[in-house]
Amino acid sequence: MNKEKNTYFPSIDNIKVAADTIKKVSAVTPLSPSLRYSNFFKANIFFKREDLQQVRSYKIRGAYNKISSLKDVQAKKGVVCASAGNHAQGVALSCKLLKIKGTIYMPAPTPKQKVEQVKMFGEDFIEVKLIGDTFDDAYYEALQECEALHKIFIHPFNDEKVIEGQATIGLEILEQATTPIDYVFIPVGGGGLAAGLSTVFKALSPNTKIIGVEPEGAPSMLLSIKNNKNTELNDIEKFVDGAAVKRVGDLTFPICKALLHDMVTVPEGKVCQTILELYNKDAIVVEPAGALSIAALDFYAEDIKGANVVCVISGSNNDFTRAAEIKERALLYANLKHYFIVIFPQRSGALKQFVVDILGPNDDITHFRYTKNTNRENGTAVVGVELKHPKDLEPLIARMKRDKFYGDYLNNKPELFQFLV
Structure with missing residues (x-):
């Protein structure tokens, strides 16, 4: 596996333990064939439908695996996270199911719909604090509370238990597939899903090529791999909010650098086109990050002809108020x-x-x-x-x-x- 010295790589045994842990809360989502995309690309295209999770994204896997691993003394103090989206919902539901108090910091401009979703999943076990104008503001305040009150911070991607939880998607895909898989396309934000899933395939299906996909306006993993070191971006385009990060995880970066076959970026306008096509032609609702893996197929059209291809649809928490912007960006791109x-x-x-x-x-x-x-x-x-x-x-x-x-x-x-x- 070409492990670098002192680099963490999740073990298959730990990922299997995670799979057993999260089966109480995480659905085994379908691996569904897409006739339309298969015909268009002359390939066998399958969608791994993580948008069908209870919290409408795969984030419940890592959040629950992490929180359920806490010792009693840690759990009694409560947990803290910072998120404006899917991770917050995963943490909220995990807190309710495990009866652990959680504090969730969200930026003040977070749409009301997202705040209400978090409260619905967490009920009386979580408190939402709207702090600052940006994610960084909320993140800083969350860390301050952890330090002051000795609480555990639940990181959205830079954590071993979170990575192992997200990796369970890889186990499911291999269990569900009836033929060898040639390619898996996955969205990349901080790298938790990419690090976990690529580890599974490297061990159990080493010939499968794992393609990481980032939004063009936030290529933090691609740049880091090119620079051979974790590199923070000064500015990012935040439209694909579920995959737009300035810096990927220090744990996830070396794994992705070693195991991903390729990193590609997709223009935000192309993502918007894909969102509209999936809704209008397939009746599938996806968020921008959830469309990334499918949007990247056009850039691999020649490579995947005749191949067995899986696209991970990571989530469907799309804010309806963004519909006009999505249409506008799609038309501009076209x-x-x-x-x-x-x-x-x-x-x-x-x-x-x-x-x-x-x-x-x-x-x-x-x-x-x-x-x-x-x-x-x-x-x-x-x-x-x-x-x-x-x-x-x-x-x-x-x-x-x-x-x-x-x-x-x-x-x-x-x-x-x-x-x-």
Whole structure:
């Protein structure tokens, strides 16, 4: 296994113990064939449906395995975690089932729906504290409480028992598969799932290639592997919140570096396309991190032809209020949504001319904000246009320039574009 000196690698025996421990709370989720994706990629595609867990993500596995391992004296003091999502729900349910008091720190801007879910799973056994504006703020306060009151911090990924709990997904996949598996695609955030699952396959199915998938805006594991050391990112795109971390685990990094076959990144817009496709065509609801493994298939299309492929759908805790943003990002990625500064002559009929003579027959205005300038010949508007086909963009711009409506194109100006999306 090429173990590095003093590097922790989970043992298969400990992972089997974890599997026995969590069977009280964790469902054996289906390994379901996907006819649509199999036909499209000319491969045998299976989904490991961790979105069907009681807390709608695999995080219950690691959280329960860790908390149930505490000694009585530790359990009596209570546990603490920091999370704005799935880990919080896993810890909350574990606390209730094990009758252990827990404090869960969440950033103050956390959507109310997520806070209510955590309270529902934990009931009277947990207290939610909304602290600070970011996860880092909540994380710092959680560690302060642990230090002051000698409580145990339940880390979302950088913990041996958590890694072993997540690794049980690998055991289940191998038990459920009826043919040898060639590829497993998994989302990577802090690396707990990737470290655990890759260990299982290295020991029990060494020919299987494990592909880690990160969002393009938060490639912390990919960068760390390239640098050959755990490297913290200065800034990340937080949209894929379940897999967007600045720094992966010190325990998980060396395991992933040694055992993952490849790390790939997926643009956030591609993730949004996948979310919409799964919902509209397969009636599967996934969160952004849950779509990562499936979204990566396009980037491996030639490699996986004829292969047996498993994609781990890690969770389905998607906030409905994000639906408009998901659609917008998907359209932008598909090159179907475009924003312009349009110059309108301040005369009657200018807008009608733009609609009739400039827009194509299938183009649709989806955003319009006009500023009338007094005592000037022209006024400007920020206009969003949705196209039927990407090839319609260049003719649209040509017509705008021909009739002197063209002011500027905003999609490639991130400093301005951030105010629109």
